[in-house]
Amino acid sequence: PELIDGLERVKNSFNSYPVDRLASAGAVAALEDVEYFEQTRQAVIQTRGRMTAGLQALDFEVLPSSANFVFARHASRDAAELAAGLRERSIIVRHFRLPRIDQFLRITVGTDAQCELLLKALAEVV
Numbered sequence: 001p002e003l004i005d006g007l008e009r010v011k012n013s014f015n016s017y018p019v020d021r022l023a024s025a026g027a028v029a030a031l032e033d034v035e036y037f038e039q040t041r042q043a044v045i046q047t048r049g050r051m052t053a054g055l056q057a058l059d060f061e062v063l064p065s066s067a068n069f070v071f072a073r074h075a076s077r078d079a080a081e082l083a084a085g086l087r088e089r090s091i092i093v094r095h096f097r098l099p100r101i102d103q104f105l106r107i108t109v110g111t112d113a114q115c116e117l118l119l120k121a122l123a124e125v126v
Helices: 002-014 021-032 034-057 079-088 110-126
Strands: 060-062 069-075 104-106
Touching: 021 034, 021 069, 034 069, 034 110, 069 079, 079 104, 079 110
Parallel strands: none
Antiparallel strands: 060 069, 069 104
16 A cells, blocks of 8 residues: 555656546547537637727737737736736736746636626726
């Protein structure tokens, strides 16, 4: 038992997302549900568009996106300060402290309600 426990710890340190048979079956079923995928995809696209418009109304530049997130920067406010202000309001966005993108926030597209809360919080912070 001690050896097996040790091997499991080592295995899981390299493969932190092991997939068992149940997870595999669920993944296959999800991939086969094309109708649900399309509904979800359309919802993300529509919400992303509304969120982008809301960000732009708050003087953000939003880069074109075909993903479930947007990359945005404010015209005059520091991204680190914006991220901190959102965090104080229990909203977490990604801020990268890397050259060329240190003024951008990566904002995930959530539900319509979540995006409304984000925009309201940003209006307060900005």
